[in-house]
Amino acid sequence: MNHEEVLKWSSKNSKKPVFAFWDFAVGKEKSLGGLVITGTSQGKSAAEVVQKLLKNSELMPNSIYPIYIQEGKFIFSKYELKQKNITLPKSISSETIFLE
Numbered sequence: 001m002n003h004e005e006v007l008k009w010s011s012k013n014s015k016k017p018v019f020a021f022w023d024f025a026v027g028k029e030k031s032l033g034g035l036v037i038t039g040t041s042q043g044k045s046a047a048e049v050v051q052k053l054l055k056n057s058e059l060m061p062n063s064i065y066p067i068y069i070q071e072g073k074f075i076f077s078k079y080e081l082k083q084k085n086i087t088l089p090k091s092i093s094s095e096t097i098f099l100e
Contacts, residue, residue, distance in 0.1 A: 007031060017084045026075045027099050032084060033076030041069050073097060 007030040010018050020031035023038045045067040074096040
């Protein structure tokens with residue numbers, strides 16, 4: 001099933017605000033937002049693994065432990081916040097990237 005359709009349906013039909021974990025899921029007729037992981041942070045983590053492999057030709061990919069991303073960004077949809085009549089606390093809104 002198309003994820004855009006699922007996000008739109010969930011946003012429209014949920015009695016509670018829908019929060020997201022990934023940046024692509026935030027926006028008008030999608031999720032309200034949240035503390036999300038971005039593709040950029042995922043790419044940086046992948047680059048770290050590749051660099052380790054390139055520096056040591058004897059290193060096997062399955063010998064590298066997963067990299068746990070400790071960073072996230074507050075991203076919220078202005079449209080969805082307004083639709084759900086939600087005001088973010090100043091401590092969060094001051095660090096938030098707003099869409100739309």
